[in-house]
Amino acid sequence: MSNDDTFKAPSSNLRRTNRSLPIALLRARETVMGPVREMLSGSSVNEQKWRVLRVLEEGGAQDQNTIAQRACLLLPSLTRILSAMEAEGLISRRADAADRRRSIVQIEATGLTILKDHAKEAAGLVIDLRKRYGDEKFEQLLDMLEDLQQVDGAD
Amino acid sequence: MSNDDTFKAPSSNLRRTNRSLPIALLRARETVMGPVREMLSGSSVNEQKWRVLRVLEEGGAQDQNTIAQRACLLLPSLTRILSAMEAEGLISRRADAADRRRSIVQIEATGLTILKDHAKEAAGLVIDLRKRYGDEKFEQLLDMLEDLQQVDGAD
DNA sequence: GCATAATACTTGCTTTGTTAAGCAAAAATA
DNA sequence: TATTTTTGCTTAACAAAGCAAGTATTATGC
Numbered sequence: 330m331s332n333d334d335t336f337k338a339p340s341s342n343l344r345r346t347n348r349s350l351p352i353a354l355l356r357a358r359e360t361v362m363g364p365v366r367e368m369l370s371g372s373s374v375n376e377q378k379w380r381v382l383r384v385l386e387e388g389g390a391q392d393q394n395t396i397a398q399r400a401c402l403l404l405p406s407l408t409r410i411l412s413a414m415e416a417e418g419l420i421s422r423r424a425d426a427a428d429r430r431r432s433i434v435q436i437e438a439t440g441l442t443i444l445k446d447h448a449k450e451a452a453g454l455v456i457d458l459r460k461r462y463g464d465e466k467f468e469q470l471l472d473m474l475e476d477l478q479q480v481d482g483a484d
Numbered sequence: 485m486s487n488d489d490t491f492k493a494p495s496s497n498l499r500r501t502n503r504s505l506p507i508a509l510l511r512a513r514e515t516v517m518g519p520v521r522e523m524l525s526g527s528s529v530n531e532q533k534w535r536v537l538r539v540l541e542e543g544g545a546q547d548q549n550t551i552a553q554r555a556c557l558l559l560p561s562l563t564r565i566l567s568a569m570e571a572e573g574l575i576s577r578r579a580d581a582a583d584r585r586r587s588i589v590q591i592e593a594t595g596l597t598i599l600k601d602h603a604k605e606a607a608g609l610v611i612d613l614r615k616r617y618g619d620e621k622f623e624q625l626l627d628m629l630e631d632l633q634q635v636d637g638a639d
Numbered sequence: 640g641c642a643t644a645a646t647a648c649t650t651g652c653t654t655t656g657t658t659a660a661g662c663a664a665a666a667a668t669a
Numbered sequence: 670t671a672t673t674t675t676t677g678c679t680t681a682a683c684a685a686a687g688c689a690a691g692t693a694t695t696a697t698g699c
Binding site for chain 1: 654655656657658663664665
């Protein structure tokens, strides 16, 4: 599987990709997301819609800017995703009475059902990961990632 | 900004999204990638091509499955990216003599040049981040992310 | 040896990401 | 009050991601 027939040693002094924070974050996410994607493949929602549902459940009815920020989606993407979710009956939108530019999004029964249907399995995945990775370490990693967001930075 | 007019408390016992590892990893990555994207915007390669170049430099000539895995790209995406990079002379492909299904990808001089041209700036970004986030913490985070990849898991 | 499966991509199609432009409703300013 | 600016979203356009199906080559089981 490994390959070193025409191997040449790195010549530009860049960090090993394991030690590149953007790449490490990406790889870690792929690892963690694997089982989640598997779980969602048996449902009617994809990763993004799942995030939107969770944000809505967590924060209650809220406007699109807020959802976009919390679910890590850009507004144009969110607009399309919400249109689809509205058509599927997962959420509803209503204009804000006080500010008619704003539309308030609310999760509907169908959306809540999807969350509930997978909540147990999702929780199981977390428990499993914490067990293998270590409870304390898991929390520490989350803390460190939260701290990182206060900073900026790169590679 | 915050909104609680029609607020309903979470009803399915899912983790708060702040404490969801996939979402935290996504948010952290967005934060870290900002300056990198800025750096790459002044070059002929995007984020994906940059990753491919780094993986090739680090691991030498290798097949597409290996590259896809290391650079966190799906094979269909990689196929297209490599076609473009080949046309630009950044890499070359040759059929594996022993297994003609497989094609071996190698970085070319033009590709190495791009890496070298940005290595200094990339290193600067890392130094800057380490300074603000803390040297020790930075290394610890990388360790923890590396460990995570050995595990599996989810949320 | 031959049919079957598995592997390593490749191609096609839909959804999402990304950037820029557009539009209507507030807010701020004159 | 009239004009400009800002805000909150939508639309458009194109690259990239993600999923499914297709092709060629190698490995496996009878």
